[in-house]
Amino acid sequence: MASPSxxxxxxxxxxxxxxxxxxLAGVSLSVPAQSVFGLLGPNGAGKTSLIRIxxxxxxxxxxxxFFRGEKLNPSHIAHIGYLPEERGLYKKMQVGEQLIYLAxxxxxxxxxxxxxIKKWLERFEIKDWAKKNVEDLSKGMQQKVQFVATVLHEPSLIILDEPFSGFDPINANLVKDEILRLKQEGAAIIFSTHRMESVEEMCDSIALINRAHKVLDGPVKLIRNQFKTNTFEVEGQGRLLVVHPDFEVVEQQERENGFFYARIQLHARTTPNDLLRYLIGPGAVEVHRFQEQIPSIGEIFIRRVRETMPETLVEETA
Known part of the structure; x- marks a missing residue:
């Protein structure tokens, strides 16, 4: 029996x-139990091939x-739920009967x-549609039905390929809340999407696949910290003049009424406190906002994809 770790x-x-x-060219990754794991990559990277395996x-x-420490075998299928990007429901069949059949x-x-089914239809606010044919439902409602079909058997591993595709913001949030609830109840979720804001908000760990190779993986917070450039955003009032060997002004904007915005990069062995002390020193500026600029997962995604593209493709897309 597998240990909790x-x-x-x-x-x-x-x-x-x-x-x-x-x-896929020698891809390795590890999905922690009871977590949301983002499987990322551009179209054609190899994500769907990995999911199908x-x-x-x-x-x-x-x-x-390996599934829970055991080599993957047919008995594990009962413990996995899969929502493919290409949805597949029987359009002439009633919603309730279809869900019973799939369950x-x-x-x-x-x-x-x-x-x-009764609990899930109430949770998704579609209980009045149980006796309707699937073809009578909107695209968003059909997607809710397929999501329910994916998780009805309470799988311990749930694989969702673009689960928010076609949803309006209200229903996207509803599905997001259900994904997080399933995690809290013990499930692990592999979450494949192009919506980087969802990755930032929901995922504990990610793996990035590009051109059949894994090019990045790890906890989201750790990855973001690995890509930070020791750059700080500063907003305030006064005349900003930085003349110091340990700080470099990357960008500076003068705004109305004596306000300014700047991005300042710290050199090695210099701390944020060193910069802050310099800015608010005698005769300096009044600081209203001081924040480290840490790249988003979307920015990291674009950077790593471009870094792993052949030079000819980089030139064509530049």
Whole structure:
């Protein structure tokens, strides 16, 4: 039996080739239990190929995948829920009957399925649509139904591929809250998306795949700190004049009524307190805001993708 510290999923040196196309070139990653894990990458990077291997839709050419410390095998399918980017519901079937059918495929009895479906439809505010055909639902409501079908059997690993696609902000927040609730109840969620603001808000850890290779992974906070440049944003009032060997003004703007904005980079072995003391020293400026500029996951994503592109592609996209 796996210990509580055992990752729910480990991918070790997985490789996948389709004819002349390399989809995965030795990808390894580890998904902690009870966490939200962001699987990121541009289109065609290899994310979907990896998801299909984890869900046993296809097999890896080489490498291994472990679920709760055991080599991945068909028995684990019952513990995984998968919401693909390309949705697939039977449009002529009633919502309730369809959910019962899909739940029974996952091993639930009809009675258990009905009980769970009732709770989920109430939670998603679509209980009045249980006897409607799927084709009569809006795209957003259909996506809610497919999300319910993904989690009805209470999987311990949930894989969501672009779960917010097509949702308005209210329903996106509703789904986000449910994802976080499922995490709190013990599930691990692999979350594949292009919405970097969602990654920033929800993910504990991420892995970035580009051109079949993993190019970055780790906890979100640690990754952001790794990419910071020791640059601080300063806003205030007065005449900003920085003449000091330990500080470099990267950007400066003069604003109305004597206000200013600046980005100042600290050199090695210089602390934020050193800069702040210099700014507010005798005859200096009045500081209204002083904040370290730490890159967002979206900025890091773009930077790492560009760094790992062949030079010819970089020139074409520049």
């Amino acid at each position: 055992t990752p729910i999923l480990e991918v070790r040196d997985v490789r996948k080739q389709y004819a002349q196309h390399t989809a 984890i869900t046993q839709i296809t097999a890896a050419d080489a490498g291994e995948v 029974q495929l996952r091993g639930l009895s009809r009675a258990d399925a009905v009980q769970r």
